[in-house]
Amino acid sequence: xxxxxxxxxxxxxxxxxxxxxxxxxxxxxxxxxxxxxxxxxxxxxxxxxxxxxxxxxxxxxxxxxxxxxxxxxxxxxxxxxxxxxxxxxxxxxxxxxxxxxxxxxxxxxxxxxxxxxxxxxxxxxxxxxxxxxxxxxxxxxxxxxxxxxxxxxxxxxxxxxxxxxxxxxxxxxxxxxxxxxxxxxxxxxxxxxxxxxxxxxxxxxxxxxxxxxxxxxxxxxxxxxxxxxxxxxxxxxxxxxxxxxxxxxxxxxxxxxx
Amino acid sequence: xxxxxxxxxxxxxxxxxxxxxxxxxxxxxxxxxxxxxxxxxxxxxxxxxxxxxxxxxxxxxxxxxxxxxxxxxxxxxxxxxxxxxxxxxxxxxxxxxxxxxxxxxxxxxxxxxxxxxxxxxxxxxxxxxxxxxxxxxxxxxxxxxxxxxxxxxxxxxxxxxxxxxxxxxxxxxxxxxxxxxxxxxxxxxxxxxxxxxxxxxxxxxxxxxxxxxxxxxxxxxxxxxxxxxxxxxxxxxxxxxxxxxxxxxxxxxxxxxxxxxxxxxxxxxxxxxxxxxxxxxxxxxxxxxxxxxxxxxxxxxxxx
Numbered sequence: 001x002x003x004x005x006x007x008x009x010x011x012x013x014x015x016x017x018x019x020x021x022x023x024x025x026x027x028x029x030x031x032x033x034x035x036x037x038x039x040x041x042x043x044x045x046x047x048x049x050x051x052x053x054x055x056x057x058x059x060x061x062x063x064x065x066x067x068x069x070x071x072x073x074x075x076x077x078x079x080x081x082x083x084x085x086x087x088x089x090x091x092x093x094x095x096x097x098x099x100x101x102x103x104x105x106x107x108x109x110x111x112x113x114x115x116x117x118x119x120x121x122x123x124x125x126x127x128x129x130x131x132x133x134x135x136x137x138x139x140x141x142x143x144x145x146x147x148x149x150x151x152x153x154x155x156x157x158x159x160x161x162x163x164x165x166x167x168x169x170x171x172x173x174x175x176x177x178x179x180x181x182x183x184x185x186x187x188x189x190x191x192x193x194x195x196x197x198x199x200x201x202x203x204x205x206x207x208x209x210x211x212x213x214x215x216x217x218x219x220x221x222x223x224x225x226x227x228x229x230x231x232x233x234x235x236x237x238x239x240x241x242x243x244x245x246x247x248x249x250x251x252x253x254x255x256x257x258x
Numbered sequence: 259x260x261x262x263x264x265x266x267x268x269x270x271x272x273x274x275x276x277x278x279x280x281x282x283x284x285x286x287x288x289x290x291x292x293x294x295x296x297x298x299x300x301x302x303x304x305x306x307x308x309x310x311x312x313x314x315x316x317x318x319x320x321x322x323x324x325x326x327x328x329x330x331x332x333x334x335x336x337x338x339x340x341x342x343x344x345x346x347x348x349x350x351x352x353x354x355x356x357x358x359x360x361x362x363x364x365x366x367x368x369x370x371x372x373x374x375x376x377x378x379x380x381x382x383x384x385x386x387x388x389x390x391x392x393x394x395x396x397x398x399x400x401x402x403x404x405x406x407x408x409x410x411x412x413x414x415x416x417x418x419x420x421x422x423x424x425x426x427x428x429x430x431x432x433x434x435x436x437x438x439x440x441x442x443x444x445x446x447x448x449x450x451x452x453x454x455x456x457x458x459x460x461x462x463x464x465x466x467x468x469x470x471x472x473x474x475x476x477x478x479x480x481x482x483x484x485x486x487x488x489x490x491x492x493x494x495x496x497x498x499x500x501x502x503x504x505x506x507x508x509x510x511x512x513x514x515x516x517x518x519x520x521x522x523x524x525x526x527x528x529x530x531x532x533x534x535x536x537x538x539x540x541x542x543x544x545x546x547x548x549x550x551x552x553x554x555x556x557x558x559x560x561x562x
Contacts, residue, residue: 050524225526
């Protein structure tokens with residue numbers, strides 16, 4: 001169930017240039033049902049900035065009632081969020097959307113997780129849940145440059161991890177596809193989250209394979225009422241548009257036209 | 259005694275708070291969050307004769323204390339609304355105000371005729387003010403004579419009272435208001451969004467794919483208040499006021515300006531519980547102001 005919770009900031013730290021990790025505590029965590037769901041955060045109690053910011057959930061600890069989000073402080077809203085301190089309360093709406101289906105990969109099978117930039121965080125909880133049930137996870141994580149790479153060690157603990165940077169300052173130089181080409185397609189499922197061009201390249205390279213993609217769009221309400229965050233589907237009928245916030249953000253490969 | 263009840267043509271409101279059209283879909287998403295029977299009424303998303311897919315994205319852009327949108331009247335079309343959306347809303351004890359849009363008079367008339375016959379539709383809101391569609395919409399709302407003729411045509415077929423939603427994108431909104439009153443409108447809803455634009459810093463291109471969008475949110479409230487104030491002096495039909503309402507104090511201001519009830523729009527996106535929150539806070543607000551019944555506030559700025 002979606003709830004509005006005043007969550008307490010229990011940790012805030014910078015994990016890379018302009019990238020922050022924030023740990024929040026509150027009853028909302030108990031409502032999270034799958035990795036890849038997101039929350040909608042009101043960064044200030046005033047009407048400036050007005051709209052909430054959609055941020056994906058990077059990891060959850062249900063027993064402790066805590067969740068971690070990783071976000072890039074790029075615009076006005078996320079910069080204000082990055083100035084919140086331990087002990088502050090934040091107005092959080094969530095959990096929102098449909099996450100990655102963990103049960104689409106069976107124990108003993110291999111899954112490839114491909115993330116780009118700020119699309120990497122939701123793959124962390126996904127990998128934790130997949131590895132916990134005995135799935136072998138291979139991670140391909142793409143970033144612009146070395147200074148914005150985060151969670152490399154955390155992913156390495158869970159499985160084989162390839163870091164790619166566009167400028168070659170860390171890991172393999174190039175794009176996630178540079179590594180994917182070498183990995184081949186001997187895996188059961190792929191899961192991906194990142195910018196649209198990357199999702200397009202991933203879907204094209206893995207055509208015919210079972211995969212799940214998480215999309216980004218400018219959002220208004222986050223709950224499916226405002227029709228701001230639509231994506232065109234590959235069908236031309238009444239389902240010509242899907243809403244990223246409530247129909248997604250995760251869709252099976254092939255559903256959204258990219 | 260219910261201190262919040264307001265009676266308007268076709269509408270016995272248990273309180274004067276309702277979500278504005280386009281900010282609440284057809285209620286389903288909010289129905290997952292709270293009991294919609296708490297609301298005074300619901301203004302459902304604009305319905306057109308045929309299904310509309312709406313505009314390309316990006317459809318929204320944030321502005322100072324507000325937002326621009328150009329959704330483009332995406333909706334399942336008249337038949338979809340009659341078959342699926344309105345029947346679902348029947349489970350709630352709440353009057354529905356159906357927002358009717360079109361590209362020509364015949365569309366408006368057809369939609370108005372059919373949708374006004376639905377059992378839970380208690381009033382129509384004639385949308386002559388959508389700034390985000392190429393034909394129809396706002397073109398009907400900026401010329402008094404055209405607005406009057408459309409109102410007449412819709413009144414002739416509607417089985418429920420007709421409220422006309424006015425555009426603020428005109429030089430003299432009272433001229434349009436008087437025209438729709440002369441055309442037989444039972445009430446006015448106002449204001450729709452103000453046409454605005456934002457340009458990308460890097461490319462210089464509009465951020466919204468449609469180029470322009472409708473500005474809403476707290477930023478537009480003073481404009482809305484001024485217009486409600488002017489129109490309520492110019493006509494004798496009731497006004498449902500809207501434009502930037504985000505908290506209980508804003509409701510008091512709109513009623514004082516001359517509105518008989520209010521609609522909450524963009525604030526639903528910021529706080530999905532805003533309508534029930536305002537409804538809960540209103541009695542204490544009346545106490546604070548020494549007011550017994552909310553109707554005492556309506557148009558009080560004109561009586562000073």
